[in-house]
Amino acid sequence: MKVLKFGGTSVGSAKNINKVISILENYSKSDSIICTVSAVGGITDKLLLAGKYAQNKDKQFKDVLESIEETHFNIVNELIPNNNDAVMAFVGSRLDELKSLLEGIFLINELSPKTSDKLVSFGELLSSYIIAETMKSRDLSADRKNSQDLIVTNSNFTKAEVDFAITNKNIQDYFAAVVQRITIIPGFVSKSALGEITTLGRGGSDFTAAIVAAALKVDQLEIWTDVSGMYTTNPKQVKQAYPIKEISYQEAMELSHFGAKVLYPPTVQPVLDLNIPIHIKNTMAPEESGTIISNNEEKTNAPVKGISNIDDIALITLQGSGMVGIPGFSKRLFETLSQEKINIILITQASSEHSICIGIDEKDVEMAKASIDTVFENEIALNKIDPLITESGLSIIALVGDNMKNHQGISGKMFSTLGRNNINIRAIAQGASEKNISAVISKKDVKKALNTLHEQFFEIKTKQLNVFITGVGNVGQKLVEQIKQQNKYLKENLKINIRVAGLSNSRKMIFNESGLDLSNWQEQLEKGQTASLQGFFENARDLNLRNSIFVDVTANYDVANLYAQYLRESIGVVACNKIACSSDFENYKLLKRLSLKYNAPYLFETNVGAGLPIIDTLNNLIASGDKVKSIHAVLSGSLNFVFNNFDDTTKFYDIVKQAGAEGYTEPDPRIDLSGVDVARKILILARESGMQLNLEDIENTPFLSQAGVDSDSVDDFYQTLIADEAHYQALFASAKANKSQLKYVATLNNGKASVGLQEIPEGHPFYNLKGSDNIVMFYTERYPEQPMIIKGAGAGADVTASGLFADIIRIGNN
Template identity: 70%
Template sequence: MKILKFGGTSVGSAENINKVISILEQQSKDTNIAVVVSAVGGITDKLLEAANLACNKDLEYKQTYNAIWSQHSKVIEGLFENSDHDKNLKKSHEALYDLISEKLNELKSLLDGIYLINELSPKTKDKLLSFGEALSSTIIYHTLKSRQVDVAYKNAQELIVTDSNFNNAIVNFEITNINIQLYFNSNSNAIVLLPGFVSKSVHGEITTLGRGGSDYTAAIIAAAIDADELQIWTDVSGMYTTNPKLVKQAAPIVELSYQEAVELSHFGAKVLYPPTVMPVLKKKIPIVIKNTLDPEALGTTITENTQPNGSPVKGISNIENIALLTLQGNGMVGVPGFGKRLFETLAQEKINIVLITQSSSEHSICFGISDNDAKRAKEVIDTVFEYEIQLLKIDPIIVETDLSIIAVIGDKMKNHQGISGKMFSTLGKNNVNIRAIAQGASERNISAIIHKNDVKKALNSLHEQFFEIKTKQINLFITGVGNVGERLIEQIHQQKSYLKENFKISLKIAGLSNSRTMVVNDDGINLKHWKQQLENGEKASLKGFLNHVKKLNLRNSVFVDITANDAVANIYGDYLKHSISVVACNKIACSGNIEYYNELKILSRQYNAAFLFETNVGAGLPVIDTLNHLVTSGDKINTIQAVLSGSLNFIFNNFNAETTFYDVVKQAQEEGYTEPDPRIDLSGIDVARKVLILARESGHALELSDLESDNFLTNDAMEAASVEDFFKTLIKDETYYQSLFKSAEDKNCQLKFVAEFNNGKAKVGLQEIPEGHPFYNLKGKDNIVMFYTQRYPEQPMIIKGAGAGADVTASGLFADIIRIANN
């Protein structure tokens, strides 16, 4: 015989009850079954709400009662929607409606009585709550009968006998087991339907079995008759590897041991009520958790022994709304009795302890309880230890709220080294601060208390570590989506599948911002329609964007700056302090005040968040990465020589005696090689910033003011009031610019704007490069960097290639993102 229990969602609507009936008809073909049902979904809460309103003399209880009436009426109408065309069905419909009306009138009288006497005792509360299961089981029974199903109805109150501990009665198994056995031995119906949760005391008073009581009812019956199987039908396909509402990659667990199921249930997996396991555990009866809405799904089977699988960790669970209380003081050390007094006090107040940890010094005891009990616990503990507190032997109890417990669970964990190391290193990498740790002697679970805001990130990070095929998700927040930003988004969209398939890297753009609007989405932004989403986003704000990123608190978050904005550069530190990596195309942070540059480097190490800026020099060329590898491996940079401006290289490669300097600069501006104001490029300030960054990365503390700059522009050009006036000076001073070209040509040289760093000093300026020099044949917008080091003293290490352009700059940013993903 099998016992099936259906929860509130399973019987929450006519549609779902019809699915339940289909399951019962199918399963009863093979064996007799007993079916335990919960109240219709949401009714138990409504019953409590109505009772509390009535007790508080609030006439709104009548509205809640009407909602209860309406909900049951809707279910009945849905189950008998075709009764007008069938005389027998109509008769059954009317009879059921009258029966439910009678029960609901009893409920109304009880609520009216609570209102009149202004009191809700535990005994009355149990009587009130029993209506939920009585109503649902009556509806389902009469529906089954109307469809000619071989079914019997048995009120569980006639079988399950308890003490008089109302609201959470303790079962008298000696009497209860005999009652159940006698009934089922004499019953021959294919299906027996029973209400869950309800029972009666030895004195005949209505009692209830507490939270999860319907599960418990089913387990009691299963154990009493040695059932072949206990099935718990709910609205999910079993117990999951973690909370599927917080972790989308969570999956049903096929097999669990009884102990693993109890641990997962204790630590927040609400599919199964922990005491349910106890009656069937002794009898070794399998528990199967199934989905009413998807009955073909495999579900979770809970047995004594499970088959070994790939991971020793079976699940990750969490409990919300936890307070951490700490009793501490030097007067506790070596003095017996503190623990006894502490826990006796909590027991007397009926305050349940969820987690305990004590330091080996005996200086403190930490324990986790429900947030709702924290204030009361502090009051009673401070009162009990008032004498010791006055003598300064111990401190007043310390209370921390807004916490949650996360627990990694699995029977086989004790046989595997490194589980706790993986758990805590994963949390640490994601800046999840741990307030307390507990591990049982069985090593079946490792629990940690963390802030409630970190739960989603912690569960996702741990799930990725223990259950996913080593796929690392990177969450990107990009500000600045102009030409380069657009190309970066295109590249990410193009490469997403390739990276996931070949490198187990999953890239998700979770936020975009430009100077006008911003959009942030936890589920990721649709890269086919990102422009429309951004256009319809909220008003852009640097602080607002940062706050969105912090609030989402996603693992492996990366802020990508593709602007040239001072204000954006000045906010990097705020991201790094929240363990959010920074990838910067913007050169301002690394070439500005050296104190800020050093601060960002320190924050990056302190908060384990990358700070990468490869595109600051050479766009997509691996200049900084190569330099860092040289320095890290112990090499010393002696000299750097470089052509670092694609725009200036383009200009001087196209300038000759047959062209005018004005025409070439104008062409460079129109084709996007220079800034809208070409003086920014021609002044050499951009090149100066680049060589300054290389000098700093080489270990030299230089400021921009320390650089020597040989400006080849005329004073009139630099002092022009507008870009238009600047171009006029180029026409006026053409003879001067031609003289620069003629001087180089006469020496068989090429004009190149060169950056140099040597012996701790740096300079930039226009140089005449002789034939045969590596810079001589540099074409187009190419950059070139030569490193002379201790290991490369005569023949330098040379990096050469396109140093400007939206595509190569975007690819450099992309490379930095992949470096973070591979870390």
């Protein structure tokens, strides 16, 4: 004999009831079946709502009643389309009784617990009758037995206590004589020894099934619901969550207490006492294996079985120096809460005895504060203890697992994982059994916490990065293409999963917390919302995704000014925008401090050499104890391109135009040709070397004509290049006469930095620098004579994008 229970969602529609009947028919081929059913999904809530309206003399109860009637009649017509007069008549008569009851409540303006039990019992009584009659109409060997004739309770209405001696005998006697293969019984409902209608309280249908299973000592109790078992964590919050195949009673109860709604532990006590396994199955996917809950001693090596959470928590803290060493404070605190019927969810107390911290339901916090302040009024007045401190807007997250006690470092791994994502922990509780480690955090961080912990404890060590990119012009497009192209490789080889969660250009922006589809992101962006720099930041902040990274692919001052906001929200920053790192020294240091304080990486490799690892190499030298003596570098790919292509057979204007068209210069070429861009780069290297310099400290010797320097616009600037061609030809002629090449050089030496155009003689490492290549020579204590040289392409969309990509990967590998 098998005992199955189907919940409200499973019998929530004619379509789902047909699935239930199919499951029962299949089972009945090999065994006798007892099936406990809940009310049709949502009906119990509607019954309670109708009762509340009626009690308050609100005629809206009639509208709710009409909805209840419509739901049941529609289900009957769908399940038994022909010859259903008798069934419709029975359902109609029960609904008439319900109507009379509600009208009575309306007239006397009262809804007692006894009447409430009678009211809500209609749900299960109707659903069980309809399902049984449907099966009969299909010539299945089925019948209905009213569980009110079997389960006997006391008269504690709304949560009646079962008389197991009488109940067990009733169940055993009845099922010893049944002839039908399938017996449908209503869950939740019962009767007192006096014959009064009672109900079994929260999770009553599970309780009914457990009572029957225990009375008959069946091999297993199956609870069918709308999910495929108990999950590693909430699948609505964590898409990677998956069903747990086997779990112990204790683990299941811990997870259920902390928010896993599949099971309400008190209701399965009868089967737990007899070690009868519980199998959680999915009505919508009966072929899936589900979860088996048992006391099977075979344990997996996995220390953590699940992660759960409870929302809407408040912390109350009783503290004061007068508590130390004085017995009785805890007793008085707990008694006060008990008298107010306030449930304590979490307790933590330091060994100093200076404070006691308790987690309760947020709705109870005002009552708790008022009552505790009253009880401790005298001690508060004497300044022995402080008035009760309360904090709301919190949640509890919990790691659960029987085997955690056998593994060192679980709590450390949990807290460090949360800390890396700047999830602040307000309180911690862990019992000596080590089956549960609980932490109180802000409610807004729950999704990030669950995803972060699930990634740490349940997934193949693949680190998910959520990237928000501002500036999808030439370089930005290349970056998106590279991420799309390399995604599979990164997952398989580096265990990094990069999701682009937000994109923006100057007009539009789009977001998707699950990751944008990169196959048609341009079309998505065109249909996006109006772009806003502050709005982009607020979306990234509010999504609150783990390992979030903001990527700035602009040259915009306003974007750079937002870096501090991103870092304070623990959102890493990757930038090719040089403005922030070359801004006032105090701002540069502030961003560095924020990066450390909020554990948010701040990387800007492309500030200096596009895709070349210049900053990374410099940082590694310094971190290993080396000291920089001087730096000599050609740091402008655009200027190197210009002077490598300019000679006495070309026009300077034409070469600058070509550099812009090929993406080597900024849209405003004055940024490159004025030397400001190179000055910023050497400033950044100086700062990364430990020097406190500002941009005005960099000596910048311009090579542009005075008219070019003074030009008011890009168009005016281009006109000066045409007008002053002789000036630029003279620069080339001088270099040619000296058998030299023109190179724009940045130098850092003895704490001083300069940039300017130089004539480089043959034999110098800079002489044969071709195209848009950059070169940097580091002279250090370890490289005093022969410098460390980094050389390669220093401009262009592809290499700049690859530099940004490399910084993102560095974060993923950290």
